[in-house]
Amino acid sequence: MTEPLIFEISRPGRCAAQLPDLDVPPTDLPDDLVRDDLPLPEVSELDLVRHYTRLSQMNHGVDTGFYPLGSCTMKYNPKINEEMARLPGFAHLHPYQPVEMVQGALFLMHYLQEFLKEIGGFAGVSLQPAAGAHGELTGVLMMRAYHLDRGDEHRKVVLVPDSAHGTNPATTSMSGLRVVEIPSDERGNVDLKALEAACREHGEQLVGLMLTNPNTLGLFDEHVEQITRMIHGHGGLMYGDGANMNALLGVARPGDLGFDVLHYNLHKTFSTPHGGGGPGSGPVGASERLAPFLPAPVVAVDEALSDDKVEFYKFVNPPKSIGPVKAFYGHFGVMVRAYTYIRMLGADGLRRAAEYSVLNANYVMSRVKDTYRVPYDRICMHEFVCEGCFDDVPDVHALDVSKRLIDYGFHPPTNYFPLIVHEALMIEPTETESKETLDAFSDGLLRIAEEAHTDPDLLHGAPHNAPVRRLDEVWAAKQLILRWQPEEE
Amino acid sequence: MPYVPHSEGDRNAMLAAIGVRSIEQLFEDVPEPARFPDLELPPALSEMEARWELEMLAEADLTTADGPCFLGAGAYRHFAPAVVDSFLRRGEFYTAYTPYQPEVSQGTLQSIFEYQTMICALTGMEASNASHYDGATATAEAVITAINVHRMKRRKVVVSPFVHPEYRAVVRTYTQGMGLNIVGDDDPQADLIDHVDDDTACLIVQSPNFLGQVEDLQSLADAVHRKKSLLIVAADPISLGLLKPPGAFGADIVVGDGQGMGGGLNFGGPYLGFFATRMKYVRKMAGRLVGQTVDAEGQRGFVLTLSTREQHIRRERATSNICTNQGLMVLAAAIYMSALGRCGLRQVAELCYHKAHYAADRVDELAGYTVLRDKPFFKEFVVRCPGPVKEINDHLFDDWGIIGGYDLGRGYAHLQDHMLLCVTEMNPREEIDVLVEALKEVAS
Numbered sequence: 001m002t003e004p005l006i007f008e009i010s011r012p013g014r015c016a017a018q019l020p021d022l023d024v025p026p027t028d029l030p031d032d033l034v035r036d037d038l039p040l041p042e043v044s045e046l047d048l049v050r051h052y053t054r055l056s057q058m059n060h061g062v063d064t065g066f067y068p069l070g071s072c073t074m075k076y077n078p079k080i081n082e083e084m085a086r087l088p089g090f091a092h093l094h095p096y097q098p099v100e101m102v103q104g105a106l107f108l109m110h111y112l113q114e115f116l117k118e119i120g121g122f123a124g125v126s127l128q129p130a131a132g133a134h135g136e137l138t139g140v141l142m143m144r145a146y147h148l149d150r151g152d153e154h155r156k157v158v159l160v161p162d163s164a165h166g167t168n169p170a171t172t173s174m175s176g177l178r179v180v181e182i183p184s185d186e187r188g189n190v191d192l193k194a195l196e197a198a199c200r201e202h203g204e205q206l207v208g209l210m211l212t213n214p215n216t217l218g219l220f221d222e223h224v225e226q227i228t229r230m231i232h233g234h235g236g237l238m239y240g241d242g243a244n245m246n247a248l249l250g251v252a253r254p255g256d257l258g259f260d261v262l263h264y265n266l267h268k269t270f271s272t273p274h275g276g277g278g279p280g281s282g283p284v285g286a287s288e289r290l291a292p293f294l295p296a297p298v299v300a301v302d303e304a305l306s307d308d309k310v311e312f313y314k315f316v317n318p319p320k321s322i323g324p325v326k327a328f329y330g331h332f333g334v335m336v337r338a339y340t341y342i343r344m345l346g347a348d349g350l351r352r353a354a355e356y357s358v359l360n361a362n363y364v365m366s367r368v369k370d371t372y373r374v375p376y377d378r379i380c381m382h383e384f385v386c387e388g389c390f391d392d393v394p395d396v397h398a399l400d401v402s403k404r405l406i407d408y409g410f411h412p413p414t415n416y417f418p419l420i421v422h423e424a425l426m427i428e429p430t431e432t433e434s435k436e437t438l439d440a441f442s443d444g445l446l447r448i449a450e451e452a453h454t455d456p457d458l459l460h461g462a463p464h465n466a467p468v469r470r471l472d473e474v475w476a477a478k479q480l481i482l483r484w485q486p487e488e489e
Numbered sequence: 490m491p492y493v494p495h496s497e498g499d500r501n502a503m504l505a506a507i508g509v510r511s512i513e514q515l516f517e518d519v520p521e522p523a524r525f526p527d528l529e530l531p532p533a534l535s536e537m538e539a540r541w542e543l544e545m546l547a548e549a550d551l552t553t554a555d556g557p558c559f560l561g562a563g564a565y566r567h568f569a570p571a572v573v574d575s576f577l578r579r580g581e582f583y584t585a586y587t588p589y590q591p592e593v594s595q596g597t598l599q600s601i602f603e604y605q606t607m608i609c610a611l612t613g614m615e616a617s618n619a620s621h622y623d624g625a626t627a628t629a630e631a632v633i634t635a636i637n638v639h640r641m642k643r644r645k646v647v648v649s650p651f652v653h654p655e656y657r658a659v660v661r662t663y664t665q666g667m668g669l670n671i672v673g674d675d676d677p678q679a680d681l682i683d684h685v686d687d688d689t690a691c692l693i694v695q696s697p698n699f700l701g702q703v704e705d706l707q708s709l710a711d712a713v714h715r716k717k718s719l720l721i722v723a724a725d726p727i728s729l730g731l732l733k734p735p736g737a738f739g740a741d742i743v744v745g746d747g748q749g750m751g752g753g754l755n756f757g758g759p760y761l762g763f764f765a766t767r768m769k770y771v772r773k774m775a776g777r778l779v780g781q782t783v784d785a786e787g788q789r790g791f792v793l794t795l796s797t798r799e800q801h802i803r804r805e806r807a808t809s810n811i812c813t814n815q816g817l818m819v820l821a822a823a824i825y826m827s828a829l830g831r832c833g834l835r836q837v838a839e840l841c842y843h844k845a846h847y848a849a850d851r852v853d854e855l856a857g858y859t860v861l862r863d864k865p866f867f868k869e870f871v872v873r874c875p876g877p878v879k880e881i882n883d884h885l886f887d888d889w890g891i892i893g894g895y896d897l898g899r900g901y902a903h904l905q906d907h908m909l910l911c912v913t914e915m916n917p918r919e920e921i922d923v924l925v926e927a928l929k930e931v932a933s
Contacts, residue, residue: 002788003595006603006827016828017570019836023918024847029839030865033703035733039610042830049572052600052824056581059596063580069589076492077584080536085755086574089547092554095564095757096895098882104549105756118528130622130758131813133800137663144666170800170810174633176666179805220518251516256523267813271492274586276597277619277777277816279759295662323662327563327625327655327746328757340543344491346533351525355512356493362515363503379507379515403592412590417801434494435503461785466592469785473591476782476794482616482771483606 001467003054007484010041016048058467059276060411066437068364070383070414070426071165071216073246073268075357080344081271081337090336095328099314105332106313109299112339116283119342119350120242120262121255124291124318126298127283128330132243135263135282136171136210141322142261142286142293143208143237144175149293149320152235157202159209159236161190163217163418165243168210177207184420188219188376190227199234208237208260214244214381216418216426218361228258237261237290245269246430247358247381250351260287266331270338281334296321297329356431357382360438364429367442371449375421383428385421396452398423400459404451406466408444491536553754553892557920559848561869561911562699562895563624563653564757565749567727567837568914573751573824583817587777591792592784597816598791601779604823611729611826612743613736614765618776620815621762624746625656628693628723629663630764630775630809631742635691635719636667637773637808643690643718649681650674651698652723654900660693677903682712689716691742695723696735700861700897700909701845701869703728706738714739726750726763726822727913728867730829730838742766751825752818761818772798775809840914841868844921848912851925857932861907869911871897871904875932878908889927891920 067074113125129135147155158172169179185191214220240254240262246269266272267280297315305312365384372386388398402412414426588594601619608617621627673684692713696704713720722735724745735743747761780794800807845868853860857875878896885891897904
């Protein structure tokens, strides 16, 4: 099943939008500045609706089926969140309206900052970063600015564990800093000896450590307190990658564990939708000493205009701010959804979400670990990593298992990540999935393991019942067709 | 408890399968003193109560839909046909993630491919990526691309003072660790071209610029290219329904904010950063890219491509750290551009142009007000006012219910008492006439 491109159903003269007639006297157009042609499609409204409806049917989303994509926290996105974000009093606000007109929006932002401070154990929060990687850039620039502010100009080295998401080293480079990679130990923790050696070697140049905890193996680092002490002892700072914060809601506060700065992912942990690849939102929480460096602006209570009954809110720039990381205040529409979620769950609901996410991951792991090797056999947090391969069928790979899962109606797990696990399948069920779904998925994985032995070509040729068969990524990179162009006459 | 399905029986069966007695036992790796903190959050609400609370907050705001609004300055009111939001509400689109598994993501991938094609058509460029967070961050990433094109050997960036002030601030934030020399925007009177030399990686100009004026891109492109430097143009996509695309003047990178294309205002976000360039720079660009390919049966399909530029493959040598971008906003823009199409987008752009010029002519006739007319403009124009802009805006709102223009004195010392007014297809003639009446009364 394929769908023609919108350009291929275009016919001259059609238009799917009706606009009002001009109601003012026209002005001469500046002919030398006007374009000759605008090669956009011309389609009727019904053709457009059928086109995008058919495209939507070629997608797998959380609403259509199980989506255990590791480190992405594909939990259910509540419908009420969508409605709240579309309330006219939020959707039709211009970012430059005077603050006295937008007190409802500022109230929401202020309390979302407060909630995130409480959940993470931080002194300050900025809602401005647009996504997780953007929050990382924010946090690393803040660490850099903190050291510079103290006259520590030599600090240029950021330690990054080898299990880290690729955004961690990429962010470090973007910030003009240098990455030193730290290996993992045999239990999947940061290797303490290697960390100590790196701290000794780079002590005076140490900016800090970027740690994802639970890490990308789904494991809570058993030495987090020692790691924190060691980094702080060498004058470094602890950056927390909050991609896996779902396991920690009401379970542990990164600020209490010694993290100085952390980004949240509202689109993972706080149920806002992933949108086919965004918009996300990556607020940053900071300890007392890093809060002055948060990006500008943040929302604060305007004491001068507040009284016992009513608080008045304003935007302020933190005193040593790194500057704005994007235009305006962040993804406000995403904030409304996250605020709604936190209000509906409360403290108990958030803890329950974390607990069930961990319960679900451990349950699936218990069901499949005798068949798929789990390299670090410990209680996991909200996700676990197994090897998608079998010693006795060497030509079956994690990719084949993944593509075969599509035939069973499941979205594949994250493949080939983390890089330190051979043929990795990273499975994150989330708390919103029922036991029946988890059983069906586990049964599917077990049957695929059987198929790998009895009929491996079934896996190599998968998927068999998706909208398209397996796609050739090498061909795409070689041909590099990045846009549609009309066939030459 | 909302959104979690397990019964007591399910939970016990699962704990037994795992081989633990309690859920608490799953968290023994967490240091004891920090384990299970009591979070001080307000009590949980039912869906009905949550709705009431959110509705109350939303109703506490005065919105741009409550009366005439002439505020633009980088966030614009444009009409989005109902088809746009109807697809943003489809779970198949909004509950999916980055299309890492192309066989079950053809809807997202094909719509991005169509978006890339339409952004190229609009800007006159050859390759578009799958988006940045907004116009400001797209501009910052364009600067980094230009630095990389010159293999970090050129360290100077020339930026026009009339690039959006927040875009310029974000460029500085992004590049603060890179040791760049960013010049050109401290003196609004100076000639930008004088700054361009053999150390210049790029020149950034916005057109229509922050003051609404169309810049002379050809002379800038010629001067920049003489020094083998790159021209980065930030553009308003709606203006490109009417104006010659920056690609026609030789721009090397075209960026901007696509918020006006179906995105809505949303108090500043989420918006849509678009980024388009020439094929020769495609391997230096940041962000996701969708390419055409074939499946095992030879059918056409789409995949993410050139991932070797990206953080998950290249790690510290990636062109950017960007991962999640603005997927759903890309879909909105793709549907918007398809719905309006060749004729519709031109019509929107012409409505903006004619209405803005009508408004400018009428305001210019008023005693005490002067419209700056040294360059052609599109949908925004600068008015010198008879007093402080804040006072005028207060009158406009308190007495007439009008949200007035942007106070240019906020970012430009030489533009105290100057207001930036924005007029789009969303302002009927009656609103413009009321604005003119109101400004007249305020001046007297």
